[in-house]
Amino acid sequence: MIEADRLFQNARLGDGRIVDIAIAKGRIASIGSGLQVKVPADKTIDLKGRLVLPGLVDGHLHLDKGFVGDAWKPYRPCSAGFDVHERVEFEKQALAGALPVSVRAAALVEMCVAQGTTQMRSHVDIDPQAGLRNLEQVLAVRESHRDKVSIQVVAFPQSGIVNAPGVVDLLDEAIRNGADLIGGLDPAGYDNDIAGHLDPVFELAERHGVGVDIHLHDGDLLGIFEIEEIARRTKARGLNGKVAIAHAYALGQVPGDVARRTADRLVEAGISIMSNAPGAHVFPPLKMLHEAGVNVFAGNDNIRDSWWPFGDGDMLERAMIIAYRSGFNTDAELAIAFDMVTSNAARALGLAAYGLAKGAAADFVVVDARHIQEAVVARPKPRDVYKAGRLVASNGALVSGC
Numbered sequence: 001m002i003e004a005d006r007l008f009q010n011a012r013l014g015d016g017r018i019v020d021i022a023i024a025k026g027r028i029a030s031i032g033s034g035l036q037v038k039v040p041a042d043k044t045i046d047l048k049g050r051l052v053l054p055g056l057v058d059g060h061l062h063l064d065k066g067f068v069g070d071a072w073k074p075y076r077p078c079s080a081g082f083d084v085h086e087r088v089e090f091e092k093q094a095l096a097g098a099l100p101v102s103v104r105a106a107a108l109v110e111m112c113v114a115q116g117t118t119q120m121r122s123h124v125d126i127d128p129q130a131g132l133r134n135l136e137q138v139l140a141v142r143e144s145h146r147d148k149v150s151i152q153v154v155a156f157p158q159s160g161i162v163n164a165p166g167v168v169d170l171l172d173e174a175i176r177n178g179a180d181l182i183g184g185l186d187p188a189g190y191d192n193d194i195a196g197h198l199d200p201v202f203e204l205a206e207r208h209g210v211g212v213d214i215h216l217h218d219g220d221l222l223g224i225f226e227i228e229e230i231a232r233r234t235k236a237r238g239l240n241g242k243v244a245i246a247h248a249y250a251l252g253q254v255p256g257d258v259a260r261r262t263a264d265r266l267v268e269a270g271i272s273i274m275s276n277a278p279g280a281h282v283f284p285p286l287k288m289l290h291e292a293g294v295n296v297f298a299g300n301d302n303i304r305d306s307w308w309p310f311g312d313g314d315m316l317e318r319a320m321i322i323a324y325r326s327g328f329n330t331d332a333e334l335a336i337a338f339d340m341v342t343s344n345a346a347r348a349l350g351l352a353a354y355g356l357a358k359g360a361a362a363d364f365v366v367v368d369a370r371h372i373q374e375a376v377v378a379r380p381k382p383r384d385v386y387k388a389g390r391l392v393a394s395n396g397a398l399v400s401g402c
């Protein structure tokens with residue numbers, strides 16, 4: 001007889017099996033059919049065959065940028081085509097008149113949790129103007145919401161490194177103050193100096209023993225060269241499995257054989273690729289990368305901020321968008337999209353005890369669907385969201401006092 005704090009009966013797993021899930025001390029103590037469990041009288045929950053998904057993982061978002069919880073800020077288009085420098089400048093102007101980061105980040109976190117996100121990785125701007133102010137506020141939100149969601153923080157040099165004096169020292173201080181990873185941004189396209197950007201990023205990561213997560217919008221063969229440079233440094237610094245590249249548009253722009261060879265470099269270095277399948281933009285061939293052995297994962301990235309007006313924090317919606325834009329139709333392909341917002345994202349984030357298995361953190365989402373494919377295509381609501389075995393959100397709103 002297992003002793004547990006809670007018992008969930010008649011839970012449907014992704015493969016259709018109906019099981020019981022026993023929770024003890026925030027973890028899954030046992031999972032299987034007909035469990036013999038000693039549990040307090042009012043702590044048995046009959047899920048009546050509803051589908052249980054592992055907690056959704058948003059592998060890439062920006063908690064300091066969103067205007068959720070603030071007034072609607074209309075999107076301001078670039079003067080001619082898309083220009084990252086101009087967008088960064090527009091963003092600084094919009095954020096100067098916005099509510100404090102702490103207010104907006106908390107509102108965004110709570111919106112994501114209500115959709116089923118139990119783990120996230122947020123990039124936070126570190127630049128000469130902001131210093132560590134955004135970081136301090138996001139870390140405070142992380143602490144105040146730690147019973148609802150686990151948050152990794154990337155120290156993100158949004159204004160570059162080479163062209164932003166003092167940022168290397170700020171990134172170093174950010175890690176010492178609680179950030180978990182070092183970020184990066186278009187070493188060529190933004191800083192015009194690939195080694196000048198990447199070398200301090202990887203030096204800091206190795207010195208602190210942390211991972212690296214780099215935004216790479218640079219396209220075509222330039223982007224491929226940068227991916228190779230990132231892979232080379234990853235191996236040289238012993239950071240295999242701890243590095244992610246976000247967007248990597250170049251993989252979707254070059255000929256297929258070039259992308260395939262680059263996939264081999266990514267596998268050798270254990271680098272994960274993040275995609276949110278953004279709007280009308282070319283993005284990586286995710287199925288090819290997956291089949292080549294690359295860990296592909298997803299994040300919402302920008303949610304209702306200066307970069308675009310979309311997003312509601314729903315990672316099932318993100319999986320559907322990825323599948324739709326990738327032309328995924330078969331059950332196996334839909335499963336890739338689902339894995340990108342769950343197990344693959346967990347792997348990219350280095351989460352040790354993740355999933356619906358004995359010993360894993362009891363983070364899960366309960367929805368009305370028969371299997372994961374239906375969960376991706378239908379994005380069913382309402383949802384019950386559990387963190388460490390406690391109900392934290394239901395029917396689109398946070399619950400308290402559970």
Ligand SMILES: [Zn+2]
Nearest residue numbers: 123215301302
């Ligand atoms: Zn981003």
